[in-house]
Amino acid sequence: MKRFLLSVLVCLACFAVPAFAQGAFKVLVVAIPNRYHHDYAVVAKPQFERMAQVHGFDLTWSWNSTPFDGDLSPYAAVVLLNTPGDELKGAQRGTLEAYVRAGGGVMAVHRALIFNPPGEWPWFEKLIGRSFRVHPMVQTATVRVDDPSFPATFNLPSRWIWTDEWYEFHDPLMPGLRTVLSVDESTYDPTRIWPGQVARGMGKDHPVAWYHAYDGGRVFVTALGHTPALYDDPAYLAHLYGGLWWTATGRGIDDRH
Incomplete structure (x- = not known):
């Protein structure tokens, strides 16, 4: 009988513990579906949950911007997963600014790099570091791996075959952006775009992932991640976690390179 009661108590205790509790750090992922990026989220969510289990961090997932109505300070990193800054309204923008100024980390993925209309929130555009121009x-x-010392590249070959939207950007908005990955424009057609639009490429230097220090916080940006199938690719997930780990902790940069 005593053994039975002990088993029951152990089971109840297990049910009382929230998922991913007592992790090394806490991460908020904001994944707001939008016109061109909605079906990715049901694939990405279980992959981030598994990432949290494997790497031992606490994960909060949100389908909307309501976390920015509260306190972001418990989070070591905020991931804007295909969620641009224009999804934040009014005081929510001030919440993100205060979080970064207090040392918080932001990881921006793919669609999060596009802000509409441009110029409405300059602080956020500088957070990203570059403004979007067009994509074929x-x-x-x-x-190409440009910075093998950065954790988002540790599991990638020096040249990596990848299929995605190759965002083009205007000149950097901030000094000190460190390019992590770039795309070789000789390996695709930068002008292949829809009728009525024009894309011409960026030339030899075409960054697709970078990081920098901004307004007191850490920022990692990757333009990769358009199609849902990419979230089943181990190399892409390793790229995301390497960037997330640095964003949350500031650790992992290999100074030997």
């Missing part, structure tokens, strides 16, 4: 149709290309 999805194509396969070769990605």
Whole structure:
């Protein structure tokens, strides 16, 4: 009988503990579906949950912007997963600014890099570091590792075949951006775009992932991640977690390179 009661108590205790509790750090992922990026989220969510289990951090997932109505200070990093800054309204923007100024980390993924209308929230555009210009149709290309010392590249080959939207950007808005990955424009057609639009590429230097220090916080940006199928790719998930780990902790940069 005593053994039975002990088993019951152990089971109840297990049910009382929230998922991913007592992790090394806490992460908020904001994944707001939008016109061009909605079906990715049901694939990405279980992958981030598994990432949290494997790497031992606490995960909060949100389908909307309500977390920015509260306190972000418990989070070591906020991930804007295909969620641009224009999704935040009014005081929510001030909440994110205060979080970063207090040392918080932000990881911006793919659609989060596009802010509409441009110029409405300059602080956020500087957080990203570059403003979006245009992108051609999805194509396969070769990605180059420009900074092998950064954790988002540790599990990637020096040249990586990848299929995505190759965002083009205007000149940097901030000094000190460190390019992590770039795309080789000779391996795809930068002009292949829809009728009525024009894309011309960026030339030899075409960054697709970078990081920098901004307004007291850490920021990692990756333009990769357009199609849902990419969230089943171990290399892409390793790229995301490497960037997230640095964003949350500031650790992992290999100074030997």
